[in-house]
Amino acid sequence: MEWTRGHVIGRGATATVSIATSRSGDVFAVKSVELSKSEFLKREEKILSTLNSPFVVGYIGSDNTRYNSTIMFDLMMEYARYGTLVDATHECGGRLDESMISHYTSQIVQGLKYLHSTGIVHCDIKGRNIVIGEDGAKISDFGCAKRIKNPVEGLRDDQEASIGGTPAFMAPEVARGEEQGFPADIWALGCTVIEMATGDLPWPNLSHPSSLLYRIALSEELPEFPAFLSDKAKDFLNKCLRRNPKERWTATQLVKHPFLEELSSVKKSTKETAGSPTSILDQGIWSFIDESESQYNQSRTYSTLNSPNQRLKQLSMNSGLMVNWNWEDSWLTIRDSEDNNIRSVQ
Numbered sequence: 001m002e003w004t005r006g007h008v009i010g011r012g013a014t015a016t017v018s019i020a021t022s023r024s025g026d027v028f029a030v031k032s033v034e035l036s037k038s039e040f041l042k043r044e045e046k047i048l049s050t051l052n053s054p055f056v057v058g059y060i061g062s063d064n065t066r067y068n069s070t071i072m073f074d075l076m077m078e079y080a081r082y083g084t085l086v087d088a089t090h091e092c093g094g095r096l097d098e099s100m101i102s103h104y105t106s107q108i109v110q111g112l113k114y115l116h117s118t119g120i121v122h123c124d125i126k127g128r129n130i131v132i133g134e135d136g137a138k139i140s141d142f143g144c145a146k147r148i149k150n151p152v153e154g155l156r157d158d159q160e161a162s163i164g165g166t167p168a169f170m171a172p173e174v175a176r177g178e179e180q181g182f183p184a185d186i187w188a189l190g191c192t193v194i195e196m197a198t199g200d201l202p203w204p205n206l207s208h209p210s211s212l213l214y215r216i217a218l219s220e221e222l223p224e225f226p227a228f229l230s231d232k233a234k235d236f237l238n239k240c241l242r243r244n245p246k247e248r249w250t251a252t253q254l255v256k257h258p259f260l261e262e263l264s265s266v267k268k269s270t271k272e273t274a275g276s277p278t279s280i281l282d283q284g285i286w287s288f289i290d291e292s293e294s295q296y297n298q299s300r301t302y303s304t305l306n307s308p309n310q311r312l313k314q315l316s317m318n319s320g321l322m323v324n325w326n327w328e329d330s331w332l333t334i335r336d337s338e339d340n341n342i343r344s345v346q
């Protein structure tokens with residue numbers, strides 16, 4: 001397929017996302033990294049290409065392109081024109097009202113139900129990894145995702161032992177470096193509900209990632225439930241945010257929770273609530289990205305250790321090293337590969 005890269009619409013820890021258009025005029029998003037650093041994006045493609053759900057961003061294909069003298073690996077996917085859930089929250093004055101939280105949460109839970117039924121743990125659920133298209137919220141960014149079992153053969157996947165994600169959204173068992181299964185996505189979902197309700201991260205009063213990770217891993221505390229939420233919303237949070245992963249509800253159970261069943265019938269159109277984005281033509285889609293937009297993020301590798309305590313220490317040290325930590329910039333994603341290397345990116 002012939003296509004043209006447009007302007008940058010987002011930058012994550014690992015990749016740059018641009019708008020793109022095909023010769024026939026179809027608009028899509030393209031996530032790009034240098035080919036030599038594309039291991040994680042290729043792994044993302046391997047997972048995304050197997051998925052098909054209205055609640056997961058759609059896969060289109062992949063390509064290699066030359067940008068100046070650099071060969072890029074490009075993952076092409078459905079374009080979500082209203083940006084991320086964080087963007088939608090900002091455009092609504094910094095907080096979403098409860099009917100909208102219920103509406104989006106219902107779609108995310110259906111996405112998680114689908115993913116978990118295919119044996120996939122997303123491992124990095126947060127507002128910035130939920131994109132909003134014409135038909136609502138979709139789970140995106142499968143850079144940390146793993147298939148923990150082959151539903152047909154019941155086999156362990158190579159990635160099963162890996163640990164990843166964003167510290168503020170990490171479940172206690174993940175912060176301790178023990179395991180990251182389906183319940184870890186449910187914990188992160190609870191954190192994402194708090195993020196929609198407050199416009200802030202869970203655990204907002206912690207000023208450093210190491211204190212954050214120790215608190216999540218080793219205290220008996222939960223993130224604070226926003227006092228202004230209804231009892232149903234708080235009960236929903238209570239089913240997600242249980243420190244013991246075995247006590248958390250599954251996505252299949254959560255779909256039927258009264259918070260989603262009743263309030264999600266108050267459906268507002270995404271157009272009404274996500275503001276009115278600039279038209280694609282206004283955004284200069286037809287021009288190539290310029291030099292200043294081509295700084296693709298570097299990845300770094302750290303060795304780590306075997307015991308949970310040592311792993312936790314390494315995770316928190318890496319977090320501190322990687323970012324000048326403040327809550328606006330705290331979207332650090334940490335990946336810990338099976339051979340016990342932590343790949344941490346800013």
Ligand SMILES: Nc1ncnc2c1ncn2[C@@H]1O[C@H](COP(=O)(O)OP(=O)(O)OP(=O)(O)O)[C@@H](O)[C@H]1O
Nearest residue numbers: 010011012013014015017029078079080141143333
């Ligand atoms: N399909 C899409 N449609 C519209 N915008 C998108 C799409 N995918 C990604 N974006 C934008 O690009 C940003 C970065 O994308 P993404 O999160 O996939 O990159 P990443 O490098 O894997 O991020 P991180 O690892 O930091 O979470 C998103 O926050 C969003 O603003």
